[in-house]
Amino acid sequence: MPIKFNQKIVRVLLCLVLCSPFFFSCKDDYIYDDREPDNLNASIYDYLKSEGDFTYFLRLIDDMGYTETLSRTGSKTLLPARDEAFERFFKNNSYGVAGYDDLTPVLKRMIMNSSMINMAYLSYMLSNVGSTSSSSGEGLAMRINSSNTFIDNVPFYDNEDLFNGNIYWKRFAGKGLYLSDNGTAPLVHFTPSFMSTLGVTSDDFSVFSNGKTFTLGSDIYINDTKVVQADIICKNGYIHIMEGLLLPLDNMDKIIENDSQTRIFSSLMSRFCAPYYDPDIEARIRSYYDGTTPDKTIPADSIFIKKYFTESNAIDPYEKSMENYGLLYFDPADNSYPSSAKTDIGVMFVPTDEAMDNYMNGTQGAYLKDVYGSWENVPTDLLALFIKNHQKRSFTASLPHTWETMTDESSFDMNVSRNDVVRSYWGCNGIVYVTNKVYPPIDYQSVYGSAMASSLTQVMKVAIKDTEMKFFYFLRSMENRYNLLVPTDAAMKNYRDPISWGLAANGEASDRQIWDFYLENNQLRADIYASDALGNKGAKIKTIGKETDEMYMIRNRLSDLLDMHIIVADKENDVLSGDIDEGMKYAMTKGGSVVKIDGTNDAIQLAGGGNMESGQEPATIVHLDNGSLARYESDNGRTFFIDHIMQDPFKSVYTVLKEHDEYKAFFELCEGNSTVFSYFKDDEDIVPVFDRSVTQSSAGLGYVVKSFNNFRYTVFVPTAEALRKAFDEDPDLCTWEEINAETDPAKKKTKCLYLLNFLKYHFMDNLVPVSGKPFGNLTYETASRTPSGKFNKVTLYSNTGNDLNIECTDTGVKASVVTADRSLYNVLARDYIVDNSDIKSATNILSSSRVVIHQIDHALKAQ
Known part of the structure; x- marks a missing residue:
């Protein structure tokens, strides 16, 4: 039902609060601790008594010794449930409780202390935190501490599944241990102010509350239970009446452990936690359980807390590093995660057993099945990647309406859909979504x-x-x-x-x-x-x-x-x-x-x-x-x-050309004339095809193609006949002997540049083998230049996939790869640059050029 406010009383109280120096506090510092104001309801206790339908809750107050506290002036917020809520609880609960007399002292403490806050809070104040220079602090909080503490319940733990999880638990197998909560479970609440400030939609609420509705602007939920009447002002505090009983929420760890559909995921999580001994926690527990009454008695066994190996707790109980073992993002058993913050909680997406089995036995998980056979055998370093990819550090940053674009903590798409969610749980430190889908980390998804x-x-x-x-x-x-x-x-x-x-x-x-x-x-x-x-x-x-x-x-x-x-x-x-x-x-x-x-x-x-x-x-x-x-x-x-390493070629283009008799004519032209190159040694325009590329700190591994630059290339080698024809048809094309014999320096240089440019036309950017697949026109640059300084281009195409045809784009000259001899095309080579001018002392590869060499039936010619 909608929340009703006594507007007149609220206005009066707000006026009093406005006059208080504590106006900006996130709580209402109750100003009537020492005197009773006029025109207010009776005490909290008397109000409940006068209503007539809080019989069970009043018995609880009496049994827990809070009668005087809630009868006199003070500063409390009470979250009680009416008798009909208790009756519903008695008919359906997991504690085996059929009536009030069946409530154990532990359950009474849990209900009572979860239903009381040790300060006076109007409902709108629940979502406030202290103001800062950049924020008023209003509408940011979603958690608040109740009177509940970890001391309320220190259960004896004998879960054999956990004891089989890892070596840290095995020593308790068959014996069990006392396991205290790691921190006190706070109340989790959703208020109109929080929903509005953080942009939480009613559809979001429906997803994480299993279809419950939230009327924006009026509804309030605390621990997944609706407030049916808020802001009842009493002389010693406030009452917000709940639709059902409040019990401390389990943490995410307990939720996952207790769900019958998530046994596999829970068992995998157990491999990443251990019992830690904390003497301070034990001392506090022993101080309370002092044996003065039967319900305050606990055996002398040591008391432990359960902690997970995480990025912030990377050591085991014996202070050994767990970095290589595998770490989660956060500890789902830590009630106060994240760091006692009021403004946020975590999220876990937990696949059902069926989803886990489907993944392991499906295509995606086939390699895990092949290697390990089952989830239980997956090593922890690999398993940690899987588990933590189902964790989200922030609830407010992963609301359901953002799931279409939500990424994991490594910024890769998670691809979560509302249809994936089987059911949801509120935990004191996070929301747990049980899903019918696995969200493997990118490491699992990739090749x-x-x-x-x-x-x-x-x-x-x-x-x-x-x-x-x-x-x-x-x-x-x-x-x-x-x-x-x-x-x-x-x-x-x-x-x-x-x-x-x-x-x-x-x-x-x-x-x-x-x-x-x-x-x-x-x-x-x-x-x-x-x-x-x-x-x-x-x-x-x-x-x-x-x-x-x-x-x-x-x-x-x-x-x-x-x-x-x-x-x-x-x-x-x-x-x-x-x-x-x-x-x-x-x-x-x-x-x-x-x-x-x-x-x-x-x-x-x-x-x-x-x-x-x-x-x-x-x-x-x-x-x-x-x-x-x-x-x-x-x-x-x-x-x-x-079963073998793929090895790149070891031979350079120079060596491959030199070794093939069929390439000899072209190789000798590319090798050049030492006398000519010596003549032009100081001329920067004359750049030989081959060079050792020696610098103070590097060198080619033998002779390398000077125009190459850490890329991939194709070298077209005209047959000897094609070269003879090219020289016969072009009077400007001279042999090295002719160039060496030229006595006019200008003519000598012109002839040398012309020949080098002709040769470089056969060195093409990109590596194109005869691949077996036909393709249309593809145009690439060569090392040869036009008179204007631009690179000459060739166009390649293959009609059948078993041929390769070349056309000079400016002259229309055509050539084809000679495929009659398999040893003369698709020949691979690699030019290496290493890290020492003395190549025999080199230790590392600095760069290289991968090359394919083809014999062709016609020389390529520029204008």
């Missing part, structure tokens, strides 16, 4: 979730989650779709170091190295071994990673490796983007290289340029011990556990 879970891929797990390399940020994107290739820990023992193998491959004397990545105390390490040309390990050289400065080397290689194992699957109009197990022949990696793919579905075989270059077997998808294939679908792509 790297399966790598985090599997014992086979722990090295890649740590590499992906490394906070300096930050690949997990990239892979968390739900706007993109990925193929993630995850080498197993066994595969990670055979990484061919690109620097040492690159030195050897490019004709620089070098001892090849194999790096064996592993974890030591969850830290990345690498044992470095000598290797022969076949990749067979020799003697161990050293271990790196134990020293801080060596971690840069490990991250340098793992970053390079991860770039090779991520393939974006949804780039529009990109023939090298897609799901790699659906018939693709080549796919572009994040780093700009390509992976060659044979087969489809479960039978795919994968190889990088380095794997093909050194004759390694292609990688395949791993089969698990249970016979299933380690191929997983996630919300943003597919994950494949593979």
Whole structure:
């Protein structure tokens, strides 16, 4: 029923309050503590007695020894229920109480103390806090302390499910323990002022109160119970009559534990809490339970409180750090969360057992099922991510009307719907929504979730989650779709170091190295071994990673490796983007290289340029011990556990061109003439195709293409016949011998620039293989320039997917890739820049350019 106010009395009292120096207090400091005012109702006790339908509550007052307190002047707020509310309670409650005489002393204390506030509050004052320079403090509060304390009830606890949760509880199995509440349970209230100030809608209220209505502007609810008559002014305080009995609200932890539909989630939570001993709390409890009466007797056993491992409590009862164990955002067993604040509470979305089972046995949770079999076996560090993603630190920041755009605490969409909510509970420290849906963290939803879970891929797990390399940020994107290739820990023992193998491959004397990545105390390490040309390990050289400065080397290689194992699957109009197990022949990696793919579905075989270059077997998808294939679908792509590392090419463009007889004519032109280049050594306009790119702190790993710049490229190599034809048809195109023989400096420079520009026309931005997929016109820039200084462009197209055609956009000259000899097109190379001018002392890759090389049947020609 609507709340009715005695307007005349309220006006009188407000005038008195306005004259008080305590006007801005969040409570009404009752001015008649020592004398009785005229024209007010009787005392609280006498008022209840005169009404005639508070028989049970009066008995409660008498039994609890509050008769004198509520009969004389004082400063109290009482929240009593009428007799009919007690009768309803006796007919339906979880305590087995059928009548007043069945009430235990504990229940009497809980009802009485929850129904009384030790200060006088008009209803509108419940939601006020102290004013500040920036706020009046009105309408901000949603909690207030009653007379209830944690001492009112210290139950004996013998929940065997909890005792099986972790080692901290196991010592109480079969014995039990006394477990006090962690703090006093405050009253949670919703008032018109709070609803208006915080923007809580009546629809919001309906969601978190299981369909109850709230009339904005008039209704008040306290502990999920409606106030049916507010602001009855008595000479020693105020009365707000409740629709039902007030009992202290359980905290979120107890709510979840007691709900029959949330057993699985509750059991998982139990792995993140422990009994903590607090001598001060025990002393306070012992002081009250002094044995003076039967109801004030408690055995001599130690008394504990239940606390969770959280970001603010990261130590166990023995002061051991729990950082690596796994931490929750906040403690659902802490009655005062958040930090005794009156203005907010927490929220937990708790999936039903059915929802938990459906997730574990469905597509999304398949990798958890494969690895662990059930929720109980999921390790705590991984489980903590799951549980805490169902926590929201702030109720006021996660109201139901915001759910469509609400994010988790890591700022990723949660996608919560009102239809997900099975039922709701008010807790003293938060609202619990029982849901028919699981809200996995972004780590579970993304392609790297399966790598985090599997014992086979722990090295890649740590590499992906490394906070300096930050690949997990990239892979968390739900706007993109990925193929993630995850080498197993066994595969990670055979990484061919690109620097040492690159030195050897490019004709620089070098001892090849194999790096064996592993974890030591969850830290990345690498044992470095000598290797022969076949990749067979020799003697161990050293271990790196134990020293801080060596971690840069490990991250340098793992970053390079991860770039090779991520393939974006949804780039529009990109023939090298897609799901790699659906018939693709080549796919572009994040780093700009390509992976060659044979087969489809479960039978795919994968190889990088380095794997093909050194004759390694292609990688395949791993089969698990249970016979299933380690191929997983996630919300943003597919994950494949593979048995070999994808290796980028070790050979440079210079080396690849030099090694192929069919490329010789073009290579020799690109290599240039040392005498000519020496002649123009001080001329900045003359830039050779190849150079060692030596600086004070870096160098190319052998000769590199000077125009390349940490990107991906295509090199078109005209056949010897095509080059002869080009020189025959263009009188301005001179050989290096002719240029060297030219005695006029100006003509010499003109001829040199013309030839270099002709050659650079064959070096194109972007890497385009013959991919097996046809595509329309795609235009790219070359390294060659027009007379005005702009880059010349070529247009590429493929009619069948097994051809590749090139057209010069300014001249219309056309050429096609020669596909008769498989060894002369789709040849992969990589130019490396390393971190030392002495390349044999280099330790890290600074940059690189990935390249595909094709032989073509016609030279490309500018104007």
